[in-house]
Amino acid sequence: MHSFNELVSAFEQRFASALPFPQNPTTLYEPCRYFLTIGGKRIRPVVCLMAHELFEPLSNDAWHAAMGIELFHNFTLIHDDIMDKAPLRRNMSTVHERNGLTAGILCGDVMSIYAYEQLANINHSLSQVLHLFNTTAIEVCEGQQLDMDYEKRNIVSIDEYIEMITLKTSVLIACSLKMGGLLGGASEGNAQKLYDFGKNLGIAFQLQDDYLDAFGSSERIGKQRGGDILANKKTYLWLKAWELGKDSHRAELVDCTKRNDESKVPTVLDIFRTTGADLACRAAVESYSTAAFNSLEEVAVMSNRKKHLHDLASYLLLRDQ
Amino acid sequence: MHSFNELVSAFEQRFASALPFPQNPTTLYEPCRYFLTIGGKRIRPVVCLMAHELFEPLSNDAWHAAMGIELFHNFTLIHDDIMDKAPLRRNMSTVHERNGLTAGILCGDVMSIYAYEQLANINHSLSQVLHLFNTTAIEVCEGQQLDMDYEKRNIVSIDEYIEMITLKTSVLIACSLKMGGLLGGASEGNAQKLYDFGKNLGIAFQLQDDYLDAFGSSERIGKQRGGDILANKKTYLWLKAWELGKDSHRAELVDCTKRNDESKVPTVLDIFRTTGADLACRAAVESYSTAAFNSLEEVAVMSNRKKHLHDLASYLLLRDQ
Numbered sequence: 300m301h302s303f304n305e306l307v308s309a310f311e312q313r314f315a316s317a318l319p320f321p322q323n324p325t326t327l328y329e330p331c332r333y334f335l336t337i338g339g340k341r342i343r344p345v346v347c348l349m350a351h352e353l354f355e356p357l358s359n360d361a362w363h364a365a366m367g368i369e370l371f372h373n374f375t376l377i378h379d380d381i382m383d384k385a386p387l388r389r390n391m392s393t394v395h396e397r398n399g400l401t402a403g404i405l406c407g408d409v410m411s412i413y414a415y416e417q418l419a420n421i422n423h424s425l426s427q428v429l430h431l432f433n434t435t436a437i438e439v440c441e442g443q444q445l446d447m448d449y450e451k452r453n454i455v456s457i458d459e460y461i462e463m464i465t466l467k468t469s470v471l472i473a474c475s476l477k478m479g480g481l482l483g484g485a486s487e488g489n490a491q492k493l494y495d496f497g498k499n500l501g502i503a504f505q506l507q508d509d510y511l512d513a514f515g516s517s518e519r520i521g522k523q524r525g526g527d528i529l530a531n532k533k534t535y536l537w538l539k540a541w542e543l544g545k546d547s548h549r550a551e552l553v554d555c556t557k558r559n560d561e562s563k564v565p566t567v568l569d570i571f572r573t574t575g576a577d578l579a580c581r582a583a584v585e586s587y588s589t590a591a592f593n594s595l596e597e598v599a600v601m602s603n604r605k606k607h608l609h610d611l612a613s614y615l616l617l618r619d620q
Numbered sequence: 621m622h623s624f625n626e627l628v629s630a631f632e633q634r635f636a637s638a639l640p641f642p643q644n645p646t647t648l649y650e651p652c653r654y655f656l657t658i659g660g661k662r663i664r665p666v667v668c669l670m671a672h673e674l675f676e677p678l679s680n681d682a683w684h685a686a687m688g689i690e691l692f693h694n695f696t697l698i699h700d701d702i703m704d705k706a707p708l709r710r711n712m713s714t715v716h717e718r719n720g721l722t723a724g725i726l727c728g729d730v731m732s733i734y735a736y737e738q739l740a741n742i743n744h745s746l747s748q749v750l751h752l753f754n755t756t757a758i759e760v761c762e763g764q765q766l767d768m769d770y771e772k773r774n775i776v777s778i779d780e781y782i783e784m785i786t787l788k789t790s791v792l793i794a795c796s797l798k799m800g801g802l803l804g805g806a807s808e809g810n811a812q813k814l815y816d817f818g819k820n821l822g823i824a825f826q827l828q829d830d831y832l833d834a835f836g837s838s839e840r841i842g843k844q845r846g847g848d849i850l851a852n853k854k855t856y857l858w859l860k861a862w863e864l865g866k867d868s869h870r871a872e873l874v875d876c877t878k879r880n881d882e883s884k885v886p887t888v889l890d891i892f893r894t895t896g897a898d899l900a901c902r903a904a905v906e907s908y909s910t911a912a913f914n915s916l917e918e919v920a921v922m923s924n925r926k927k928h929l930h931d932l933a934s935y936l937l938l939r940d941q
Binding site: 323324326327378381382400401404405407408409411412413415416418419420422425426429430433434436437440441443444445447448 | 644645647648699702703721722725726728729730732733734736737739740741743746747750751754755757758761762764765766768769
């Protein structure tokens with residue numbers, strides 16, 4: 300059994316050696332290599348490997364699953380960046396910004412096929428694993444579509460928002476854990492508990508991200524505080540403030556979305572506090588976190604085997620361990 | 621064993637009933653449904669089914685392969701249309717033109733996953749079939765990238781052009797035949813002959829398309845004659861005329877690419893004739909056609925079983941049977 304750091308560095312090695320994309324066409328593969336090297340936290344492949352290690356030492360199947368999942372995740376990021384018109388990711392140029400729209404579309408496409416090529420190497424339960432993966436991949440697309448749809452709408456309910464972030468973000472983390480477990484020989488019941496753990500962890504993490512963007516220290520969040528407010532993003536805080544607020548709060552929120560200067564940040568933060576959206580958000584983080592830890596607790600293996608997954612979740616959710 | 625028309629109509633039925641995409645998000649699935657109903661000749665799934673019937677009656681595996689291939693093909697069309705900035709396909713609006721860039725990207729993405737979901741239902745040789753499919757799918761992306769790259773280059777050799785159309789178009793037809801054969805129990809040797817048949821058929825068909833665009837009757841080609849010339853497409857004819865022509869011909873070709881009126885069409889056609897590019901193109905069509913029929917001939921099943929594939933190839937290549 301390995302810690303997060305050990306698995307990240309082992310994964311990076313395997314990933315780099317398993318993926319010498321062909322040289323040509325350079326216009327297709329150079330941007331693929333570029334995007335994969337600008338990194339990311341590798342959370343999904345690592346939790347897949349950790350889930351596998353709950354039951355069995357790491358196998359080739361587990362590595363192929365982990366690499367397939369990470370490739371798929373990167374494919375979705377490349378295409379999301381086009382749809383979001385994002386010039387930067389992790390402070391580096393996005394593929395479409397750097398190499399044009401065609402490269403953005405095609406690099407994403409080919410990366411998704413390389414993801415499936417990793418999965419095709421899996422020896423055990425290939426069909427079952429593929430169905431799980433496909434169901435999840437379809438949900439991820441649906442989540443991205445909902446995100447795009449919601450941007451154009453004035454009102455989105457909290458339930459709709461939770462559904463969107465669940466599909467867009469959480470199900471792939473959940474799937475990573477379940478796949479790792481299944482390939483390690485987990486029972487359907489244990490695999491499902493791992494899925495639930497990942498799903499709740501993902502939701503809690505996203506809601507915490509919404510919270511920290513508004514109320515975290517800029518040091519901790521590594522980006523400008525209030526970025527979501529400036530970008531008029533309809534986060535949990537915004538939607539909850541809308542739900543809980545009086546007409547005057549709503550009017551002020553609408554007014555702020557029309558202003559493009561930083562001075563609106565304190566105004567909006569004030570509304571978040573006055574309406575109690577801030578506390579509601581923290582309560583929601585807490586509730587999904589608790590659900591996540593409860594699901595992990597219920598996975599029927601000895602507690603000490605779950606230490607690394609527990610530690611990782613605590614770290615991601617900023618909990619004292 | 622079934623004829624082309626029988627298989628097309630059986631395929632349409634299965635395809636429609638296997639693919640009731642979910643209702644929601646409508647913004648994602650309505651354009652998917654739209655694009656699949658504007659049709660296409662269904663050549664790829666039908667040759668997959670025909671290849672299967674050389675060896676065995678149609679099985680569920682064969683149908684899943686056929687549907688997966690057709691979904692994948694449509695996914696590539698949706699994304700190609702974005703990259704080509706094409707407003708129309710089959711005289712209907714393209715997805716990105718009708719529903720925007722986001723819909724174009726995401727419909728394509730989700731359709732490719734539905735393609736894999738069909739393949740995941742295959743019971744026999746799943747891993748082998750997936751590897752073949754992935755290799756092909758990667759080649760299709762590479763072919764599209766080469767096509768994009770070549771548009772920006774002044775000179776492309778005939779070899780490069782053949783490589784591009786092989787990857788972009790032919791390998792998927794070849795793969796369809798090979799998959800159908802393998803799932804029907806074909807030996808590796810027979811499956812490879814089917815692959816070669818499809819690959820050469822695809823190249824011959826594309827070169828014939830280049831020829832007919834310039835020299836066919838508009839009735840036969842169903843579009844304006846000289847369309848490729850007007851669009852400054854570097855077809856086989858254009859590249860061969862460049863290769864065979866004198867400096868004066870090349871100068872005239874360059875001059876014509878700068879003109880945007882229809883009057884250049886007869887000038888370019890003249891150069892195609894004077895340089896012998898027209899005859900070279902017909903000879904190339906003939907040569908790839910012969911190679912295709914020879915490969916089909918070598919598939920070790922009784923000749924009468926191959927009748928429907930033979931008829932279809934003859935029809936596509938405008939040969940008397």
